[in-house]
Amino acid sequence: MDPCGVWRRNAVPASKVAEVVAAYELDNPTKIDKIDNHNGTFDVVATFPPCADGETTNQPND
Amino acid sequence: MHIHRLKGPQLAAVTRSAAVVCLAVLAACAPLLGYPKDPEDTDATLNRLVPYFDGTKDLEYSHASPGQKTNIRNEIIFARMRAYDITFADFEKRLYGDGNAVTLGSDLIGLILAGLTATTGGAATKSALGAASAGVIGANTAINKDLYYQKTIPALLAQMEADRLLAKAPIVAGVKLPDEQYPLIQAYIDLDAYKNAGSIPAAINAVNKDAGNAKDDALDTLRTGVFVEDSSGQRVRDYLWPSGIDKPVDKAHLAKLRQWMRANLPAGVPVEALLYGPTLAAKRKLAISDLAVP
Numbered sequence: 001m002d003p004c005g006v007w008r009r010n011a012v013p014a015s016k017v018a019e020v021v022a023a024y025e026l027d028n029p030t031k032i033d034k035i036d037n038h039n040g041t042f043d044v045v046a047t048f049p050p051c052a053d054g055e056t057t058n059q060p061n062d
Numbered sequence: 063m064h065i066h067r068l069k070g071p072q073l074a075a076v077t078r079s080a081a082v083v084c085l086a087v088l089a090a091c092a093p094l095l096g097y098p099k100d101p102e103d104t105d106a107t108l109n110r111l112v113p114y115f116d117g118t119k120d121l122e123y124s125h126a127s128p129g130q131k132t133n134i135r136n137e138i139i140f141a142r143m144r145a146y147d148i149t150f151a152d153f154e155k156r157l158y159g160d161g162n163a164v165t166l167g168s169d170l171i172g173l174i175l176a177g178l179t180a181t182t183g184g185a186a187t188k189s190a191l192g193a194a195s196a197g198v199i200g201a202n203t204a205i206n207k208d209l210y211y212q213k214t215i216p217a218l219l220a221q222m223e224a225d226r227l228l229a230k231a232p233i234v235a236g237v238k239l240p241d242e243q244y245p246l247i248q249a250y251i252d253l254d255a256y257k258n259a260g261s262i263p264a265a266i267n268a269v270n271k272d273a274g275n276a277k278d279d280a281l282d283t284l285r286t287g288v289f290v291e292d293s294s295g296q297r298v299r300d301y302l303w304p305s306g307i308d309k310p311v312d313k314a315h316l317a318k319l320r321q322w323m324r325a326n327l328p329a330g331v332p333v334e335a336l337l338y339g340p341t342l343a344a345k346r347k348l349a350i351s352d353l354a355v356p
Contacts (some may be wrong), residue, residue, distance in 0.1 A: 001329035005285070009338055012289040012298050019299065020289065023334035026302075027313065041289075046332070 004051035020044045044055040105276035114141035131241035218265040251352040287340045293347035301355045
């Protein structure tokens with residue numbers, strides 16, 4: 001089964017963002033967002049196709 | 063041991079003896095059900111409850127005055143619950159008992175027939191007894207394939223008991239209400255739920271749902287987390303991108319890693335989570351060991 005929904009890696013050092021993005025891209029996400037935390041880190045959010053139950057995320061506060 | 067060929071009367075005698083032994087073994091292997099003998103004649107009770115199922119009492123209810131309806135409704139509810147309890151108890155006993163009888167009985171009969179085959183002369187006799195033995199043991203082998211089913215019976219019964227208790231709650235609450243607030247038609251819906259809660263399909267559904275929820279919870283804990291880079295993660299990363307992260311991934315290594323992930327992680331976990339997830343450090347080490355990652 002391929003990944004579905006939203007997966008998120010928080011507090012990624014700027015120097016490691018490319019690695020995280022490359023790793024996510026192995027599973028063909030529909031999009032990848034990089035959110036600057038303005039403290040030298042980023043949150044990397046990978047969105048995959050919706051899960052079978054219709055949920056796109058387990059993160060209601062996002 | 064002197065072995066001689068059995069003729070007609072002797073063969074018949076051996077066959078009769080084998081049959082007697084088999085019957086004796088079957089009787090000896092009567093399953094220990096694990097339930098005390100019920101002093102109640104439940105068949106008679108069920109017969110007395112027939113009017114609560116054949117429409118007789120429904121008619122009485124529909125023709126009753128508003129003041130009487132609540133009492134008749136409760137009478138119907140309690141009668142039906144009693145009937146469902148009796149049939150469920152019987153079902154429960156048979157679920158336990160049948161499995162024991164099949165396993166122990168056929169094992170011993172199979173062994174006895176095999177023993178007779180070995181010690182009784184005559185090709186025809188050997189052939190007949192051997193076939194019977196193989197048949198019994200073969201049947202038991204097939205039944206043992208259902209061992210998993212047998213072992214899950216206690217869990218399914220526990221689930222059924224729990225589901226029945228849950229389904230009972232609205233009925234117990236309902237009988238305290240007047241008929242206007244808890245009419246018979248609503249009670250029937252609740253009673254059907256109570257009846258169905260004591261079935262294997264409902265129990266399997268409930269167990270599977272729990273398992274599915276647990277799987278979803280496991281995935282949810284992996285979906286988000288802070289970035290962690292440890293030496294294991296770095297080694298797996300270098301295994302995937304031996305020429306550097308900005309170069310193409312090693313497809314053979316990626317295929318091996320995916321195969322390993324399928325066997326060791328919940329389905330649907332991206333490679334990224336294995337590389338950098340804070341809760342998967344032990345899995346990273348295991349992957350390195352299993353895949354002989356340099």
